[in-house]
Amino acid sequence: MPNGTFRLRRNRSQLPGFGLTLGLSVAYMSLLILVPLGALVLFSMNLSPREFWRVVSDSRVLAAFRVSFGSTFLAATIDMFFGFVIAWVLARYRFFGKRLVDAIIDLPFAIPTAVTGIALATLFSPKGLVGGQLAALSAWINARFGVNVSLDIAFSGTGIVAALMFIGIPFIVRTVQPVLEELDKEVEEAASSLGANFHQIFLRVIFPSILPALLTGFALAFARGLGEYGSVIFISSNAPYESEIVPLLIVMKLGEFNYEGASAIGVSMLACSFLLLLAINFLQAFARNRRKA
């Protein structure tokens, strides 16, 4: 049976079901994911390049891109700091409630975004547990020093950052934590016995070895935050040019039955996601090689 030997050599496996499982699952994936995404790209090609450019270079669209990129970048950067501290604490210290903390970190992965949205909007609103304290604080500062400070988080651009921080934190913790746990303590101890102080050890030994993981976590949080819709629209004031994110603009274009406009903005976002995905794959490969070496 020449056919049989050919197959064996190709798969290097005698297990059954290669054609069946691969064929069916790839067909399903194509129908559900690849063809619809292709349809989006094709649809945007109904526009001439000039029309496409007119849609995406509209000042309101550009403002939305600025808001989306700016707040996501800020949120992911802040998360990088806090995520690192949380990962460090979880990997190195023992304290009361550590198990619970370790489990609850994943809450943003598990909780629906609409629930996040209304919870954070209420929490940070002037009537909420945190927003109320901040409002009282700004009133106190105003009365005491005569300086007008606004500490409003909900219904402003700051609210977007708060929501994206919530969404992004587990990505950073979950990529950095395993690397910190695997870190060879002997290297640190050797450096210490050679007279290095903690400052030097941290900057020369620990930080370089977790940097790829930290950047991967940042990129994952950034990619997720860029597309986030549910949690943001509740806490943001959604004011055009100021606190309107790109996904919201797509939804609004669809509401106006402007399918071409929606598809053009959608394709631009898709391109951003692909670039981020490439960056993440590259960073992960880099981190893997580094750990092996």
Add this chain to the structure above:
Amino acid sequence: MNAPALKNCLEPRWLRPLLIAVALLFLVVFILLPLVTIFSQALDVNLQDYLAAALGYEGATPELPPLFASLGDGASVYRAALDDAEVRAAIRLSLFTVLFCVPLNTFFGVMLAWAITKFDFRGKNLLISLIELPFAISPVIAGLIFILIFGASGWLNMVDLYTFADGRITKLLDADGNTVTLYKWLMAHDLKIVFAVPGIFLATLFVTFPFVARELIPLMQEMGKDDEEAALTLGASGWQLFFKVTLPNIKWGLLYGVILTSARAIGEFGAVAVVSGNVRGETTTMPLYIEILYGEYQFATAFAVASLLTLIALVTLVVKAAIEYVLKKQRTG
């Protein structure tokens, strides 16, 4: 664990409590307080007024308002919220979505994981990265793509239907002599896809596709294929192989994948919001109905529905911790 190493931590003494405090403060503000907010709002307990009075802010009532005296009322508010017919309809639609999407995505996810981990073929790495695609793109785009296909000015409205009559193929015409597109034909036969339940199912299938395969692939790669090959030489059939050899090894990972798929299917908002059309009681899933209630300032009801979804999320986390514990034990013992 690395207990002896912990003793000679190299960092200065003051750093450790400081870092723990920073981590806990972040978690309290961003994780714990949102949870407290959800449940206190659902039960109509006004913590903020209580706190303001307790801390003695200006404008707050001089004596502490009763915090728990209203809890009995809170429970009845909660019950009334969940008794609402439209809330019931939303819960039902969310459950139907889970019942439709989870079996399909589980079936194909298992097949995909089997093909990827048991065989070598060209393009495997590309296929693995494509699985994650739905996670990488915005949920709004996941809804958008189905509108562009099935919507009123989407692709289906650009496809003309043909009919076979008098030995010739001609364009299908309606009573007024206009060409009939696939979209119009579907509408005429009452087969609405977007802005209806099928669209919700499709968008949910899209966003929940990766979970099962993503949980199974690393697990099955780690297990290798020695067990299956041994069973094969002993004369097991393909089905026996899967159900008696593979499945017992991957059951916990599979269960976790199924739970993640269900949790996301119940809670998906962005993708479903785009394709739903928000017909109250018909195409509103639980998260969509939360948005409607919140927009109408019915906060107690909105948070009551939200608290159900939060409970599901918390159960997911508990199950995850339990499964990780079991898997760790399996690996070491």
